[in-house]
Amino acid sequence: MMIVNKNVANSLFIDVMVISQLLIKNSWLS
Numbered sequence: 001m002m003i004v005n006k007n008v009a010n011s012l013f014i015d016v017m018v019i020s021q022l023l024i025k026n027s028w029l030s
Helices: 002-029
Strands: none
Touching: none
């Protein structure tokens, strides 16, 4: 369970990082 939870947390963290970078790029362009 711990490993699965860790993997889910890591993937969520990566998704947040990707989304925030996209938002930063969009705000930078506009």
